[in-house]
Amino acid sequence: MEAVESSAAPRVHYLNINYGWKSWLLTTDHKRIALLYLVSITLFFFLGGLFAVLIRIKLLTPGTALVMPETYNKLFTMHGIIMVFFFLIPSIPGVLGNFLIPLMIGARDVAFPRLNLASWYLFNLAGLIMLYTVVNGGVDTGWTFYPPYSSAFANTNVAAAVLAIFIAGFSSILTGLNFVVTIHTMRAPGLTWFRLPLFIWSMYATSIIFILGTPVLAITLLLVGAERLLHIGVFDPAYGGDPILFQHLFWFYSHPAVYIMVLPSMGVISELVPTFARKQIYGYKFVAFSSVAIAVLGFLVWGHHLFVSGQSVYAGMVFSFLSYAVAIPSAVKVFNWTATLHKSSLSFDAPMLYAFGFIGLFTIGGLTGLFVAALGVNVHVHDTYFVIAHFHYIMVGGAVMGYLGGIHYWWPKISGRRYPEGWARLAALIVFVGFNLTFFPQFLLGYMGMPRRYYAYPPEFQTLNVMSTAGASILGVGYVLPLIYLIWSMRYGPAAEANPWPSTGLEWQTTSPPPTNNFEKTPVVTNEPYDFPELARQRASGALKESEQPA
Amino acid sequence: MNEAAVSIKTYAFIFVTLLFLTATTFLVSGVDLGGLNAVAALVIAMVKALLVALFFMHLRYSRPLMMVVVAAGLLWLGIMITLTLGDFLTRGWLTYR
Amino acid sequence: MAQTIAPHFSQVAHQFDSAEQQRDAATLGMWIFLATEVMFFGGLFTTYSVYRALHPLAFAEVSRHLNITLGTINTAVLIASSFTMVLAVYGAQHSRRKMLVLCLVLTMLLGSVFLGIKFYEYYQKFVEHFVPGSAFQFPAPYTREAEMFFSLYFLMTGLHALHMIVGLGLLATLTILAWRGRFSSSYYNPVELSGLYWHFVDLIWIFLYPLLYLIGHHLR
Numbered sequence: 020m021e022a023v024e025s026s027a028a029p030r031v032h033y034l035n036i037n038y039g040w041k042s043w044l045l046t047t048d049h050k051r052i053a054l055l056y057l058v059s060i061t062l063f064f065f066l067g068g069l070f071a072v073l074i075r076i077k078l079l080t081p082g083t084a085l086v087m088p089e090t091y092n093k094l095f096t097m098h099g100i101i102m103v104f105f106f107l108i109p110s111i112p113g114v115l116g117n118f119l120i121p122l123m124i125g126a127r128d129v130a131f132p133r134l135n136l137a138s139w140y141l142f143n144l145a146g147l148i149m150l151y152t153v154v155n156g157g158v159d160t161g162w163t164f165y166p167p168y169s170s171a172f173a174n175t176n177v178a179a180a181v182l183a184i185f186i187a188g189f190s191s192i193l194t195g196l197n198f199v200v201t202i203h204t205m206r207a208p209g210l211t212w213f214r215l216p217l218f219i220w221s222m223y224a225t226s227i228i229f230i231l232g233t234p235v236l237a238i239t240l241l242l243v244g245a246e247r248l249l250h251i252g253v254f255d256p257a258y259g260g261d262p263i264l265f266q267h268l269f270w271f272y273s274h275p276a277v278y279i280m281v282l283p284s285m286g287v288i289s290e291l292v293p294t295f296a297r298k299q300i301y302g303y304k305f306v307a308f309s310s311v312a313i314a315v316l317g318f319l320v321w322g323h324h325l326f327v328s329g330q331s332v333y334a335g336m337v338f339s340f341l342s343y344a345v346a347i348p349s350a351v352k353v354f355n356w357t358a359t360l361h362k363s364s365l366s367f368d369a370p371m372l373y374a375f376g377f378i379g380l381f382t383i384g385g386l387t388g389l390f391v392a393a394l395g396v397n398v399h400v401h402d403t404y405f406v407i408a409h410f411h412y413i414m415v416g417g418a419v420m421g422y423l424g425g426i427h428y429w430w431p432k433i434s435g436r437r438y439p440e441g442w443a444r445l446a447a448l449i450v451f452v453g454f455n456l457t458f459f460p461q462f463l464l465g466y467m468g469m470p471r472r473y474y475a476y477p478p479e480f481q482t483l484n485v486m487s488t489a490g491a492s493i494l495g496v497g498y499v500l501p502l503i504y505l506i507w508s509m510r511y512g513p514a515a516e517a518n519p520w521p522s523t524g525l526e527w528q529t530t531s532p533p534p535t536n537n538f539e540k541t542p543v544v545t546n547e548p549y550d551f552p553e554l555a556r557q558r559a560s561g562a563l564k565e566s567e568q569p570a
Numbered sequence: 571m572n573e574a575a576v577s578i579k580t581y582a583f584i585f586v587t588l589l590f591l592t593a594t595t596f597l598v599s600g601v602d603l604g605g606l607n608a609v610a611a612l613v614i615a616m617v618k619a620l621l622v623a624l625f626f627m628h629l630r631y632s633r634p635l636m637m638v639v640v641a642a643g644l645l646w647l648g649i650m651i652t653l654t655l656g657d658f659l660t661r662g663w664l665t666y667r
Numbered sequence: 668m669a670q671t672i673a674p675h676f677s678q679v680a681h682q683f684d685s686a687e688q689q690r691d692a693a694t695l696g697m698w699i700f701l702a703t704e705v706m707f708f709g710g711l712f713t714t715y716s717v718y719r720a721l722h723p724l725a726f727a728e729v730s731r732h733l734n735i736t737l738g739t740i741n742t743a744v745l746i747a748s749s750f751t752m753v754l755a756v757y758g759a760q761h762s763r764r765k766m767l768v769l770c771l772v773l774t775m776l777l778g779s780v781f782l783g784i785k786f787y788e789y790y791q792k793f794v795e796h797f798v799p800g801s802a803f804q805f806p807a808p809y810t811r812e813a814e815m816f817f818s819l820y821f822l823m824t825g826l827h828a829l830h831m832i833v834g835l836g837l838l839a840t841l842t843i844l845a846w847r848g849r850f851s852s853s854y855y856n857p858v859e860l861s862g863l864y865w866h867f868v869d870l871i872w873i874f875l876y877p878l879l880y881l882i883g884h885h886l887r
Contacts, residue, residue: 230702263657578754608882
């Protein structure tokens, strides 16, 4: 593998090759598109977070507080819609996937760069429609849009909201399509499937879900819209329809969607752990195949959201069994990450702190998933805060931490700057503490019977709710800190080398930031992935020379 | 990309076969075969679809990866229909006394 | 007869290393897009499967109110349009510009005939009060099931028709480009890929026809 390291940032790279709004808004460079996504999803993250703040402030008090009950319904709905469709789903694919996939496979760009830009525009069009929904009074159906309430009875902006999500869905479908074609057809010479970074395997698996699952969400939302606007009955019992059919179709996508949200994060962890343990990943093929297994099995379990809906008991048993099966590949990953840490030389940089957080919190989230997947227990905890805690452990404790870890890890490559390590570690710790204080009490609350999506709750639950809100305020601080210091570092951070950590992988073989076409010449791959012994040998022998990168 | 050029004769033959199969499915559907009517209709439709896919869409002459893509789409559709019907068709099985 | 093509028409985009890689990527991309369309229509097919499984007799009886003659003619028309489409690709593949243009035009013509017949059917249904909504009327005992059947009928054939209209737009663009001599044996992938889309729309109809029109045919 060509190994050239530079201590100085190149004079011309993808950020400064041209200036002006047209060069950004009409770009086809996957790296610039990644940054466009970074801006959009960060805005939505904080908007979704604002709704969360309002929810938690309301829940400080068991009775009437802050907002009307009808408004509270809108708060949790908007929080869910924005966080799921406008932050979690596009975050890692749109930002890290777009930026890294061509770099990691030694390509100049993705297969369809203009389609890539179109994806971003579709995403923002959807976002604008969603913002219109917010200012026009919101939606109050829950992010799950169950009919017949959503189609026949709700008086809120359901049609606009489903239209927004429909459009966002096409943004994701095109992104997934782009990634699959890119990974199949544009790998550098010598880059066989089993030499690919595990992040690529995860993104490939995620893209399969984008491609096969999202269209079903699209048609389902279309049907809800049609029912609402044209007064035809597909799910409405008044017309002989079955509302549970909606739930089947909705969750056929929305369960795999949670794997869309967590698989990329797992891919990030698979990059962080070997780097900061300075060791080959344990069981590369197992981790690679587990990504595909999660994507496939994830499509077979959606009925576990319907256990108490009226679904047949036999279907329930099948879905419960399959839900236990899908836990296995996730566990395989956790075992392999942990085994990689054994007899390693660990360092505790901020990305690794996020990785540790992920491994611990995702494990708790995953294990509690087994609770809810058991038919009997599900009857007790369905629609309680237990479920909310379960999925937030995975989505926030898992997916968001992986996202932040990845942002920090690849920040030198993306921006050409180093972020302040002290602040970053502090922020990671604050996030970890704040997160647990916010969501662990919710396991207890749910188990004791506090229902979700309820405006009021029994007064004996107040203490735990207050703890949860306190945790949320700490968590908020933890999220605002990176926003500040990462932006600060873009101007004042020290310049980053090509391979600052150092790590293996083609993205580290080019400058920080990379030139527009990524590589001076197409790399040829001969190494196995995560070949840290080889990397150490090269650095020790001085084979890696510091040289100026020509423009 | 398929380099094999399919002849016009082959296309014409497939076209005529498709028309023939359309006539067949129309005629068969006019006969009461009970539950077999649905099976026959679907089988004929699948044969027609196979002919269009393999010959008109050049799937027969394409990289195997394209067949994997088609198979995946069909398999996933099958999963969706099967497991959903699995709920609706087994609801009456359990009766409470 | 092979025609010389201006070189910039078959230029390889900067992210690709060769024309072959570009073709492979575009072809794979189109097939994946068709897989997404399978799942998109699939939601409707699933809905149809469920309600037909729950109301088999009602669906069969209601289906008899569709115009089976027009449905069958339309099936033949669409299959013929797939044939002309495949001949268009052949024409492009062999640098026969006139054949390419003629067959594209024929395909569009047949597609338009299909849509014409379809919209006539819709009009008939409207006159018969079979359009779901406040004006819907259907004799007992299957009134509710009939409204469900016709909802599915309009949704499925309507979505299909929408895809056909997009297809016609695609073919119109192709025809203009073909007329200008853009395609030849060295560059005809867009024709091939548009053909894939068109055949896919035909495939959907191959399933819609028996599922919507033929289920009550054996009833007397």
